[in-house]
Amino acid sequence: MDWLERMNNALDYIENHLDEELDYKKIAQVAFCSEYHFSRMFSAISGISLSEYIRRRRLTLAAFEIQKSDIRIIDLAMKYGYDSADSFSRAFQKTLGLKPSDARNKGVQLKAFPRISFQISIKGDTEMEYRIENIDFELRIIGKSKLVKTGRAFKTIPTLWNSAKKDGFMQKLIDMSWENPKCTLESLLGVCGNEAAITEDEFAYFMGVRYDGEPPSDMETLIIPPSTWAVFPNIVEAWKRLYSEWVPTSGYELANLPCIECYYGPKHKPRHELWVPVIPK
Structure with a gap:
């Protein structure tokens, strides 16, 4: 199993457990590397921290649920790891630009943060000296x-x-x-x-x-x-x-x-x- 496959397997694991408490050690184990280096590799390649990526993905899924169902905000907050409806609402508004209650309105414009997948671009014309x-x-x-x-x-x-x-x-x-x-x-x-x-x-x-x-x-x-x-x-x-x-x-x-x-x-x-x-x- 190569490096690219291991990293994408870890992303699959994250995606399948966004509505649970995520264990960073387990994520790194799926990628067959340490917590330290998985987090560092993720940040360096994606440009955001691992925790920020997980937060954005959770809030994106929460927004989908708000638009598709009548689930209560407090239940959604608990599902995606927030201690209260208030803390969830603050994070939702900061990241997606509006309150959770407003996201129920038809025609409202929302941001969605898609899941990441890693690919390697092969470039033979630029060497790396080391x-x-x-x-x-x-x-x-x-x-x-x-x-x-x-x-x-x-x-x-x-x-x-x-x-x-x-x-x-x-x-x-x-x-x-x-x-x-x-x-x-x-x-x-x-x-x-x-x-x-x-x-x-x-x-x-x-x-x-x-x-x-x-x-x-x-x-x-x-x-x-x-x-x-x-x-x-x-x-x-x-x-x-x-x-x-x-x-x-x-x-x-x-x-x-x-x-x-x-x-x-x-x-x-x-x-x-x-x-x-x-x-x-």
Whole structure:
């Protein structure tokens, strides 16, 4: 069973259990991968978080039921996992643009969010450059973490670094990096999430540097065990193509560790890289 079939089987499972409490671990098991990586792959390929997709699909089905039957709003709320009619109504209006009661009216215009299916577009004219790096020691990264909305990560993360440059935090990290060069990860680092599953609409983005000394009192410490990494130039492009093009055909599985965005100094080529933790299949 290939990667594409496993992902679509997981989507089938979601679709068949939208009116039940969905277990994210079970969804990932259907796809034969961890919660962490199923959620990350889903978000990267679809552009929305897994939880947001499930919410949109449930509300779309609820809208169909409202138009086709006289089911009570409270019963519909309970069916699709809401604690009250009020919370259901707020979510319904925010997502579909009108109140559930108004959706009963004939001729009213509603939004519908169709189910997703994954396909791979084969493009032989655009290669993906990468290399494999082995870091055989524990990575000790110091810095600060910020919460990032999953659906806005590509816009939010550059803003975080711009703010860090303005308030001096970036320069502080630069001054601490390269003090004791130990590997090719001597750069500004953006660690995406952690070992917990990214199933919510936001995740922790850790901005820091590899550092072996005593961290300043205003910084946190993140430890990443020895690992093997697939390294790609051009972070934005790598994120877009990683799960849909490289992973399915690489002979590697993703390790249950966070990906790391590396931003190098002015004379380094490439200027930035995406480090992805992997293990051989």
